Amino acid sequence: IIYIFVAIAICFGIGYSAQIFQAHSLATWYPTLDKSVLTPPNEAFPIAWGIIYICSGISIGLVWDKQTMLDTGLGWLFFLQLIFNFAWSVLFFYLQDPLSGLIDIALLDLTVIFYTLTCYRINRFASLLFIPYLIWLTLATYLNLYIVINNPI
Secondary structure, eight states, rough: OHHHHHHHHHHHHHHHHHHHHHHHHHHHTTSSSOOTOOOTTHHHHHHHHHHHHHHHHHHHHHEEEEEEEHHHHHHHHHHHHHHHHHHHHHIIIIOOOHHHHHHHHHHHHHHHHHHHHHHHHHHHHHTTTTTHHHHHHHHHHHHHHHHHSSSSO
16 A cells, blocks of 8 residues: 555656646746637646546556566556656646647657556556546647647747
8 A cells, every 4th residue: 555655646746846837837828828618727627637646646556566567567657657747747838838748748648548558457447547547638638739729839
C-alpha cells in the first residue's frame, strides 16, 4: 500500500509543479483565446485532475514491483506520461504555444494508451483505472486542437 501512496504523491507533486507554470497565463492569456463550447468550467479542472492523479497512483502502485516494472516497461511508460503531462503545461501555458502543446498531448495520448494496454495484461483493474485519464485526454486533445485551429499563432 506504500507504493500506492508514494505514486499518488508523485502524481500530485507533478500536478502542483505544473500549476506553477500555468498560473500567470491562466489569468491573462488563456481567457483571451477562442475556446470550444465544450470547454469545461475552470472549477472542473482541479476536480478532474485530482481524480486522475488518484486513479493513476493506485494503478501504478498495484503493479509496482521491480520485476513487473522491468519486464513490461510499465515504470518507463508511467514516468514518460508524467513527463509529457508536465511538459504540456509548460508548452501550452508558460510558453503560450498551443501547437507545441498539441504535439506534446498527442505523445501523451499515445503513452497513456500504451501504458493502459500493457497494464491490462498484468492487472486489469490497474489498467481500468487509467480510463478516466484517457477520457479526459481525449477531451483535452480536442480542446487543444480547437485552440490551434481557431486562434492566430
